[in-house]
Amino acid sequence: MDIRERIAKRVAKEFEDGDIVNLGIGLPTLVANYIKDDIEVIFQSENGFVKMGPAPTEDAVDPDIVNAGGLPVTVLPGAAYFDSAVSFGIIRGGHVDATVLGALQVDEVGNLANWMIPGKMVPGMGGAMDLVVGAKKVILAMEHTAKGRPKILRECTLPLTAKKEVNLIVTEMGVFEITPGGMILREMASDTTVEQIQAVTEADFIVADPLKIMED
Amino acid sequence: MDIRERIAKRVAKEFEDGDIVNLGIGLPTLVANYIKDDIEVIFQSENGFVKMGPAPTEDAVDPDIVNAGGLPVTVLPGAAYFDSAVSFGIIRGGHVDATVLGALQVDEVGNLANWMIPGKMVPGMGGAMDLVVGAKKVILAMEHTAKGRPKILRECTLPLTAKKEVNLIVTEMGVFEITPGGMILREMASDTTVEQIQAVTEADFIVADPLKIMED
Amino acid sequence: MKKFISMDEAMDMLHDGMTVMIPGFMGVGTPETLVDGMVKKGIKDLHIICTDTARPNIGIGKLIVNGQVKKLYASHIGTNPETGRMMNEGLIDVTLIPQGTLAERIRAGGAGLGGFLTPTGVGTVVEEGKQKLVVDGKDYLLELPLTADVALIRGSKVDRKGNIWYNAATRNFNTVMATAAKIVIVEAQELVEVGEIDPNNVMTPGIFVDYVVKGDA
Amino acid sequence: MKKFISMDEAMDMLHDGMTVMIPGFMGVGTPETLVDGMVKKGIKDLHIICTDTARPNIGIGKLIVNGQVKKLYASHIGTNPETGRMMNEGLIDVTLIPQGTLAERIRAGGAGLGGFLTPTGVGTVVEEGKQKLVVDGKDYLLELPLTADVALIRGSKVDRKGNIWYNAATRNFNTVMATAAKIVIVEAQELVEVGEIDPNNVMTPGIFVDYVVKGDA
Numbered sequence: 001m002d003i004r005e006r007i008a009k010r011v012a013k014e015f016e017d018g019d020i021v022n023l024g025i026g027l028p029t030l031v032a033n034y035i036k037d038d039i040e041v042i043f044q045s046e047n048g049f050v051k052m053g054p055a056p057t058e059d060a061v062d063p064d065i066v067n068a069g070g071l072p073v074t075v076l077p078g079a080a081y082f083d084s085a086v087s088f089g090i091i092r093g094g095h096v097d098a099t100v101l102g103a104l105q106v107d108e109v110g111n112l113a114n115w116m117i118p119g120k121m122v123p124g125m126g127g128a129m130d131l132v133v134g135a136k137k138v139i140l141a142m143e144h145t146a147k148g149r150p151k152i153l154r155e156c157t158l159p160l161t162a163k164k165e166v167n168l169i170v171t172e173m174g175v176f177e178i179t180p181g182g183m184i185l186r187e188m189a190s191d192t193t194v195e196q197i198q199a200v201t202e203a204d205f206i207v208a209d210p211l212k213i214m215e216d
Numbered sequence: 217m218d219i220r221e222r223i224a225k226r227v228a229k230e231f232e233d234g235d236i237v238n239l240g241i242g243l244p245t246l247v248a249n250y251i252k253d254d255i256e257v258i259f260q261s262e263n264g265f266v267k268m269g270p271a272p273t274e275d276a277v278d279p280d281i282v283n284a285g286g287l288p289v290t291v292l293p294g295a296a297y298f299d300s301a302v303s304f305g306i307i308r309g310g311h312v313d314a315t316v317l318g319a320l321q322v323d324e325v326g327n328l329a330n331w332m333i334p335g336k337m338v339p340g341m342g343g344a345m346d347l348v349v350g351a352k353k354v355i356l357a358m359e360h361t362a363k364g365r366p367k368i369l370r371e372c373t374l375p376l377t378a379k380k381e382v383n384l385i386v387t388e389m390g391v392f393e394i395t396p397g398g399m400i401l402r403e404m405a406s407d408t409t410v411e412q413i414q415a416v417t418e419a420d421f422i423v424a425d426p427l428k429i430m431e432d
Numbered sequence: 433m434k435k436f437i438s439m440d441e442a443m444d445m446l447h448d449g450m451t452v453m454i455p456g457f458m459g460v461g462t463p464e465t466l467v468d469g470m471v472k473k474g475i476k477d478l479h480i481i482c483t484d485t486a487r488p489n490i491g492i493g494k495l496i497v498n499g500q501v502k503k504l505y506a507s508h509i510g511t512n513p514e515t516g517r518m519m520n521e522g523l524i525d526v527t528l529i530p531q532g533t534l535a536e537r538i539r540a541g542g543a544g545l546g547g548f549l550t551p552t553g554v555g556t557v558v559e560e561g562k563q564k565l566v567v568d569g570k571d572y573l574l575e576l577p578l579t580a581d582v583a584l585i586r587g588s589k590v591d592r593k594g595n596i597w598y599n600a601a602t603r604n605f606n607t608v609m610a611t612a613a614k615i616v617i618v619e620a621q622e623l624v625e626v627g628e629i630d631p632n633n634v635m636t637p638g639i640f641v642d643y644v645v646k647g648d649a
Numbered sequence: 650m651k652k653f654i655s656m657d658e659a660m661d662m663l664h665d666g667m668t669v670m671i672p673g674f675m676g677v678g679t680p681e682t683l684v685d686g687m688v689k690k691g692i693k694d695l696h697i698i699c700t701d702t703a704r705p706n707i708g709i710g711k712l713i714v715n716g717q718v719k720k721l722y723a724s725h726i727g728t729n730p731e732t733g734r735m736m737n738e739g740l741i742d743v744t745l746i747p748q749g750t751l752a753e754r755i756r757a758g759g760a761g762l763g764g765f766l767t768p769t770g771v772g773t774v775v776e777e778g779k780q781k782l783v784v785d786g787k788d789y790l791l792e793l794p795l796t797a798d799v800a801l802i803r804g805s806k807v808d809r810k811g812n813i814w815y816n817a818a819t820r821n822f823n824t825v826m827a828t829a830a831k832i833v834i835v836e837a838q839e840l841v842e843v844g845e846i847d848p849n850n851v852m853t854p855g856i857f858v859d860y861v862v863k864g865d866a
Contacts (some may be wrong), residue, residue, distance in 0.1 A: 020639050042639060046748065047674040048818045049631070050639050051852030062764035064817035070728065078593040079461045080637035083824040083852075084674075084700070085756045086761070088749025091541030092769060093611060095639060108809055111772075122745070123727025126692065126701075130769045134544055179711030211650070236856050258856060262531065263457040264601045268853050279460065280588070280600035284456030286511065294810040294843045296854035297600055299607040300457075301539045301637075304532025308552060308761030309828060312855060323588070327555075338519070338528070339510025342484070346532030346552045352760055379555030540765070546752070546782065546789035549763030553706060565763065567793060572763035599849060632816060633850045 001216055002171040003143060006189070008009035009034045010214055011141045011170050013098055014088060015041045019097040020090075022046060022131055025069040028141045046127040049088050068127065087092055091127065094133040099135035101128060103142045103169075105156045108203035110166035110178040112140070112160035126163060132162040137209040146161035148204040151174070152183075173197050175214065187212040217432055219359060219388040222405070225250045226318055226430055227386050231257045235313040236306075238262060238347055241285040244316040244357045260312055262343040264303050267295035279415045284343065304345040307343070315351035317344060319358045319385075321372045324419035326394040328356070329374035342378060346353035348378040360387035366418040368392070368399075389413050391430065393419060403428040436592050436644045441564035444471045445643075446582060449502075451479040453538065453583040458484060458511060461602035463586035463619035465558050465647040467491060479503040480520040481538070481580055483531055483605055485512040499523070505578070530558060533575050535608055541577035542611025544551050551576055554594035583613035585636070586647070590620035591627070594641025595634045605634060610636045619647040650808060652861050653809050657832050659862045660686045664797060666719075668696040670755065670800040670826040675701060676708035678819035680803035680836035682864040683792045684708060688715050696795055697757070700748055700822055716740070722795070725747035747775060750792050752825055758794035759828025767792055796852040800830035802853070803864070807837035808844070811858025812851045820852065836864040851853040 001009075004027050012034035015021060022044045023029050032054070035041045043052040045067050052067060053074035061072045082090075090096060105113040112132060115125040132138050152169065169176040174197055175187040183205040184198060188194065190213050217225075220243050228250035231237060238260045239245050239426070252259045259268040261283050268283060269290035277288045298306075306312060321329040328348060331341040348354050361367060368385065383390040390413055391403040399421040401413065405427050446452070456462025470478075471494050478501050486507060487491040493512045504526045509515040518524045529537070530552045538550055549572035553559055559641050563574040585606050587596035596618060598606055610616050618641050663669070673679025687695075688711050695718050702708040702723060710729045712718050721743045726732040735741045745756070747769045757765055757829050766789035770776055780791040804813035813835055815823055827833050835858050 031794075033549060044639075045818070047677070048821050050637050051631075062817065064819050066675060066677050066818060068674075070823075075817075077629040078591065078595060078638060080595055080634035080639075081632050081815075081820060082634075082637065083820045084752040084822050086826050088752050089539070089611065090637075090639070092544030092749055092767065093542050095542075095611070122733060124701075124723060124725035124745045125747050125775075126725035126727075126845075127748040128775065129747040129773065129775065133771070135766045160773045187476055260856075261565050261601070263460070266856050267848075271597065274620075278600065280602050282458060282460050282601060284457075286460075291600075291848060294808065295811060295848040296812055296851035296856075297598075297603060297849050298851075298854065300531065300535040303604075303757070304535050306854075306856070308532055309866030310761055311757050311828070322761070337510075338516060339582050340481045340506060340508035340528045341558075342508035342510075342531050344529040345530040345556065345558065349551045349554070350532075375696065376556045376634050377854060440757075448735065464849075535762075536762070543753075544768065545783040546766030546787065548757070548765040551761065551763065565791075567763040570763065574766075574782075597849070632814070633847075 004030060004215065006082040006172050007141050007170050010175065013141055014098065014139060015039065020044055020050065022091065022096050022099045024101040026102055028102060031100055031141065037166040045092065046087050046091060047073060047081055048083060049081045071119040088130050091130050094136055095135060096135045098137040098139055100139045100141050101131065103140045103151060103155055105151055105153055105158050106166055106169060107153045107156045108205065110164045111156045112161045112166050113156040114161050115119065116159055118159065126129060128161050132165045137168065138166045139168045139170060139172050140166055143171045145200050150200055155201045182206050184208050185211065187214045189214045190216065220246060222388050222432065223357050223386050227355055228390065230314065230355060231430050234330055235255045236260055236266065236311060238312050238315040238351065240317040244318060245335055247316055247357065260306065262307060263289060263305050264294055264299060265297045267292040285356065304346050307346050310350060310352055314353040314355055315347040316355045316357050317347065318418055319356045319367060321367055321374050322356055322382055322385060323369045323372045324399040324421065327372045328377045328382050329372045332375055334375065344377050354382045358384045358387055360389045361416050366416055369418045373393045376377045390404065398422050400424050403430045405430045406432065435594050435641065439465065439645050442466065442643060442645045443473050445615055446470060446473065446475050448475055449477045451481065451580040452583055453481045453596060453613055454492050454639050455585065455605035455609050456482065456486065456491050457601065457604045459486040461586055461606055462491035463584045463647060464491065464649050466584045466617065466619050467494055470500065476500055481505045481578060482532060484508040485515040487512055488514050491582045505529055507534050529600055535605060537578040537614045538577055538608040541579040542608060545577060547574050547576045548612060550571065559582055559593040578612065580613040582615045582617065584611040585610050585616060585618040587620055589622050589624050589629055590618055590644055591624050591629060594618060594628050594638030595629050596636035597629045597633060598635050607636055610628040610640045616641050617643045617645060619645055621647055621649060652811050652858065654862055656682065656686055656859050656862050659683065659860060660690050662832055663687060663690065663692050664691045667799055668698065668742055668797040670698045670797040670830055671709050672699065672802065672822035672826050673699065673703065673708050674821045676703040676805055678821045678823055679708035680801045680864060681708065681866050683801045683834065683836050684711055687712060687717065694719040698722045698795060700734040701725040704729055704843050705731050706708060719804055722746055724751050751759060754795040755825040755829045758796040759825060762794060764791050764793045795829065797830040799834065800826040801833045801836040802827050802833060804835050804837055806839050806841050806846055807835055807861055808841050808846060809861060810843050811835060811855030811861055813853035814846045814850060814853050824853055827857045833858050834860045834862060836862055838864055838866060
């Protein structure tokens with residue numbers, strides 16, 4: 001199984017029946033493919049609707065319906081559209097159970113940097129700052145390193161998206177929970193070791209006992 | 217012509233084509249009967265719609281449509297309904313051209329008291345405080361005195377609805393404009409004199425020259 | 433997830449001393465069946481957030497007359513003489529809030545805002561105890577968010593997922609209140625199939641609604 | 650009152666240096682015909698308030714590429730590489746605003762609020778130069794209202810009184826922007842008779858709209 005799919009599949013296990021979830025662009029979008037059949041997860045798209053469905057077939061594309069990445073999507077029965085003020089009222093008001101986002105950097109107290117690299121790339125924060133502050137649970141779905149360099153740091157060096165808001169980090173190597181007592185490695189992939197994880201993780205972390213093995 | 221009708225008729229002359237107007241309960245409601253035929257005035261009802269029409273016939277009453285006084289009304293073609301947050305966004309945001317209200321007291325700098333008499337009557341301000349602050353023009357439609365005692369004072373003694381927001385006072389005796397330079401008597405009823413007005417008005421006012429005579 | 437419940441199940445969630453938001457303008461848009469259930473159950477010491485107390489025999493007025501309200505937040509109580517009488521006798525503690533400020537405070541509660549600046553009430557008794565800020569040379573009051581334990585909503589058409597459509601002037605405080613309480617129960621005037629309300633015209637998305645009951649009215 | 654005007658008459662109202670709100674999310678919900686008119690007229694030194702600059706050949710992206718924008722307020726510019734390039738070369742002054750804060754600032758501008766307190770951006774560069782307030786032990790930024798000279802709106806169905814209905818995800822910033830500008834011009838995708846939009850489902854009441862034009866799209 002592809003690294004990205006492994007991450008998406010593990011993230012999908014975090015959700016319960018009835019949860020309202022906002023998925024970021026890129027890897028997080030894949031999470032929708034792995035929701036268990038016996039639960040209903042409601043996807044919110046911050047550009048203005050709930051009950052987002054999969055991409056349409058080419059001949060069924062409606063130019064008025066795109067997701068937060070600007071790609072054509074569909075809506076499921078029971079959907080509702082609204083404007084951006086209502087959409088971010090939903091987000092900021094704590095009505096979204098979980099948001100899944102990527103990261104450039106995250107640190108051991110849950111600070112997140114995912115919206116700019118000074119002098120290089122300044123796409124803007126879009127809805128990320130509101131989502132990270134407003135969602136009840138902030139889950140990062142990301143590859144463990146960027147070109148071999150650690151992304152899970154002692155302290156973020158890039159401009160922050162939000163302070164101390166991250167709850168869970170899921171990478172292809174393991175699952176970390178950020179707690180007031182520190183970052184805890186809860187699960188580890190079957191194809192790695194704690195030592196290997198430590199080697200590519202700058203942040204300090206506690207190893208849970210027992211340490212679960214991530215399902216593939 | 218009845219005193220109240222005279223006041224309502226004079227207030228109605230203040231409006232221009234396309235104006236959005238909110239009428240208070242009681243005397244101000246009568247204003248709607250005197251709008252010139254060649255202009256369109258849009259009435260806003262703060263409980264949630266624009267393009268309010270007249271009262272329905274008894275068999276056409278819709279329990280879901282009442283005005284701000286709780287009485288059955290109709291809506292005209294082109295109407296729109298909205299919630300209270302939007303309604304007061306319209307009001308506070310300066311989208312209402314004029315509000316017409318009654319008064320317990322008003323003073324020469326445009327302070328208004330119309331929502332409570334301590335120890336006696338505390339109905340609450342309802343939407344009045346928002347209307348008086350938000351409407352572009354605040355018009356008082358009121359009888360000149362209360363049981364012979366002046367209502368237009370040097371300084372209001374009752375708890376205020378808003379400070380310095382009143383623009384025009386229309387009574388059965390005349391029309392006063394509140395300006396930074398003081399209160400000006402712009403028009404006088406044909407059945408009174410400046411001296412008679414002064415006798416029942418505590419506030420100081422300037423008499424416009426020329427002084428117009430109010431149409432009956 | 434089961435949202436559709438019986439009136440009895442709804443009443444099981446309401447207890448003495450709770451803070452409850454109830455919409456309606458002079459009773460229009462108020463969930464009368466839920467209010468009647470509260471009267472029948474005799475829940476006491478309620479904190480009620482509403483814009484007015486209607487009339488003695490209508491909507492929230494019935495809870496007032498029945499002596500079930502301890503604390504009231506409202507913009508207008510003049511149409512129900514009982515509210516004024518009980519306030520004067522010290523039986524109900526009343527906080528009066530300008531109607532627009534009330535709507536906005538509830539909206540802020542539901543939208544995660546810490547408050548907002550409004551010009552309404554500046555220079556009046558409404559400003560007592562509030563922080564005053566100057567923006568661009570103009571005075572504003574800082575008004576804080578309002579939330580509740582429960583919001584009782586009245587939808588004209590409601591589907592089993594909790595999507596709501598309100599008819600005419602019944603919308604008033606329903607939409608904001610549906611966002612600002614821990615438990616949101618909607619009374620359906622008409623229960624419709626999922627999809628029957630055009631997703632474009634849904635006025636309260638079902639994600640805000642915890643439970644749906646069928647009203648008698 | 651005449652609201653229905655020609656595209657030429659609409660363009661006569663737009664001038665160099667104006668602050669213009671343009672809705673749309675990656676172009677969806679953007680009044681393309683009005684934007685094309687602005688490109689054709691070559692209005693310069695515009696201050697644009699929008700959530701994103703779409704792509705170089707779509708929506709607001711066209712104004713960027715054509716060098717007509719001097720100052721930009723947006724939440725995201727990543728999908729149009731030209732915006733970033735021109736920002737880096739000092740050709741456009743860009744202020745980045747979190748998307749929810751942007752929507753709320755425009756709403757505040759239209760609703761007469763002096764500002765609002767949001768937790769979004771606390772502890773980030775967004776808080777620079779802003780007043781910080783603590784409510785109930787939590788930190789908030791005071792964000793101020795945004796208004797404009799003109800708002801260009803795109804309605805899916807519009808009547809001659811200016812009542813608007815938006816389809817699907819095209820609503821986004823249209824509703825708030827329609828409340829927050831001195832002149833509001835709506836581009837009708839479909840022009841309908843007054844009354845054809847159910848008064849319950851009107852999403853922008855015509856009282857907010859000054860002019861209606863017919864779009865090509």
